[in-house]
Amino acid sequence: MTHRLLRQSTRILVVNPNSSESMTHGVEEAIKRMKLADNTEIYTYTAPPESPASINTGEDVTLSADVVYENLRGKLADYDAILVACYSVHPLVQWLALDNPHLAVTGIFEASVLATLSLLGPPLTSAGEDEKSRMWGVVTTGKFWEAHLSDGVKHFLGQKTEETNFKFGGVESTGLTAGDFHGGVDPAVIRQKLKDATQRLLSKGPVECVVMGCAGMAGLEDIIRDATEEKYGKEQAEKLFVVDGVLAGVGLLEQTVKNRRMFRK
Structure with missing residues (x-):
């Protein structure tokens, strides 16, 4: 018997670049309200303790980017998309996109x-x-x-x-x-x-x-x-x-992954 895969799953990692687990939980509760496709899988990540618990300044943005970038390096091969869940012009959006061309990447600000x-x-x-x-x-x-x-x-x-x-x-x-x-x-x-x-x-x-x-x-x-x-x-x-922005980002990435599969060889 021949088996053919007709539907691919879409695996989205939502990255909270601060170290607050309660912030990640709030993001998770918001995402649970969304009506997503059955084959869309959402995973969440909270930055390690070295990252600020609350990102309030430009220095916090920079520190969180440095910490998370090093922590996630080489660990993203299994995902189709990344959402950076900090409402800022966050360097991680550009850095992760450049390092991982197989990924659709955006931030909640851009989305x-x-x-x-x-x-x-x-x-x-x-x-x-x-x-x-x-x-x-x-x-x-x-x-x-x-x-x-x-x-x-x-x-x-x-x-x-x-x-x-x-x-x-x-x-x-x-x-x-x-x-x-x-x-x-x-x-x-x-x-x-x-x-x-x-x-x-x-x-x-x-x-x-x-x-x-x-x-x-x-x-x-x-x-x-x-x-x-x-x-x-x-x-x-x-x-x-x-x-x-979190809901906008998840929705945008879900469609972007589909578009990349449809319109690229």
Whole structure:
């Protein structure tokens, strides 16, 4: 009897480059809500203790990249795709892609930008009029990320830093850290700070998509919708897209692996 393999599995490794197991657990719980293909397998990884428990600065990004890169070197042959689950312009995305050409690699930052652009509606003005676009933006943790992510969006989209992107409403920070979302801070404080940052973003224009700019925010979509309802009413809150970069990344990689198999010899 001849046996033929008709369906290949898709094995995605979700890399948490900080050393917080509770952060990884939160990411896992978010992924469990997804409706994935039966042959898609998701694995998670938490960085070793040498990596920061919460990535809050540029130095933390660099250290986490160095630690994880060395720890994963030569251990990725069994996977089809890698998702770097830190909402930043993280060096691991480039490093792992260059070292492992067989892998589809992205970060939750890059995946969220692509997902958001696909969700925005058409321009609000007709051709020839002053441009008025539907907008999107990011709510994140500390002040450091406002410039880091704003510059990152423009670089990812091929823009010069000084150029204006009429669709991008910018980045609003909560003053929290990634670790604060997993213990140590009163949930009521987290809720209020996240609502305040969301409402500042919404005040910038016709925002249709809000991106949660931290993997630790997984599961907090309702807070953003509540903030929208308080500012613009229930109808607008229900129409708002709240983008979780982890979910965007897993979904993107699942399709990317399929596309690589279909369109490459």
